[in-house]
Amino acid sequence: MADTKITQAMIDAYDEYTHLTLDRRGFMARLTRLAGSGAAAAAIAPMLAANAAKAAMVAPDDARVVAEDVTYPGAGGEMKGYLVRPAGAEGRLPAIIVIHENRGLNPHIRDVARRLALEGFVALAPDFLSPLGGTPDDEEKARGMFGQLDRAAVAADGVATVAFLEAHARASGKVGAVGFCWGGGAVNDLAVASPALDAGVAYYGRQADTAEVAKIEAPLLLHYAGQDERINAGIDAYRAALETAGKVFTIHVYDGVQHAFNNDTSEARYDAAAAKLAWERTLAFFREHLA
Known part of the structure; x- marks a missing residue:
């Protein structure tokens, strides 16, 4: 969907949030402005963040x-x-x-x-x-x-x-x-x-x-x-x-x-x-x- 397109400005905002001084509330407010709506921001935020549920390349119980x-x-x-x-x-x-x-x-x-x-x-x-x-x-x-x-x-x-x-x-x-x-x-x-x-x-x-x-x-x-x-x-x-x-x-x-x-x-x-x-x-x- 067009409203969930990730832009460089969104990635930069996430970088400021994760490494500099922007807090979670400030990040979501900026992302909402960039995405055009709160719903779009809510969809984009997990795509910017790391997802711990992603499958590992080598499973924890790998016998090797x-x-x-x-x-x-x-x-x-x-x-x-x-x-x-x-x-x-x-x-x-x-x-x-x-x-x-x-x-x-x-x-x-x-x-x-x-x-x-x-x-x-x-x-x-x-x-x-x-x-x-x-x-x-x-x-x-x-x-x-x-x-x-x-x-x-x-x-x-x-x-x-x-x-x-x-x-x-x-x-x-x-x-x-x-x-x-x-x-x-x-x-x-x-x-x-x-x-x-x-x-x-x-x-x-x-x-x-x-x-x-x-x-x-x-x-x-x-x-x-x-x-x-x-x-x-x-x-x-x-x-x-x-x-x-x-x-x-x-x-x-x-x-x-x-x-x-x-x-x-x-x-x-x-x-x-x-x-x-x-x-x-x-x-x-x-x-x-x-x-």
Whole structure:
């Protein structure tokens, strides 16, 4: 229907709501104006949001993986996480930290961890809301909790996660990290904070402080969405800082796609072609640097 057509302005409003200062009421009011009616806005809002009911690419009970909820020492207290490995794998495997978006450790991120396990990695998806009691079932509540997190404390918990995986009995000692949205920014910060990190992949994430770039040791693979002005505003300065510091990095910008293009639970923003290409590049990058 014409009145449910999703426009860039609607996507921008959702981005402001999920990442900046617009609250739920303000978002729905703006969406109603853009859509032309409250009924149209009500139909469009779920298409913009992630849908937790979407089927996982790898089912939680898939016999090809062994998955468990774990706890381990963080920098300032106990961390919760979801640990997955391929079933029947012999020997030690490289490990990858999977860092969630600003909705916390939800079913989609657990699914991404299982996907990585099927590719031959030990995957750990930490819950960075652990210091606040963990990710709640209510995603709106989870979103509000992220403002309570201290950026340096998050990086310190990331460093502790690297150390946990380095010493894990099933892992080879090589540790990478991949993050999405909020988690992409956390990967960039982790690369600054942890010289032990062996590879980092950030999907449409906030860049690290350019003054801290010289501390980065890990090679980086940075995926950006072409239609993502807020995040992309920092690309040029980050690229210049990485080049000046002589760091190993690759930047890909996927033209015409939206922030969160990799999240297949988000109907309006998911782009299958870009997600497939970025995932193939991500796997090749990890296989090169975590071998």
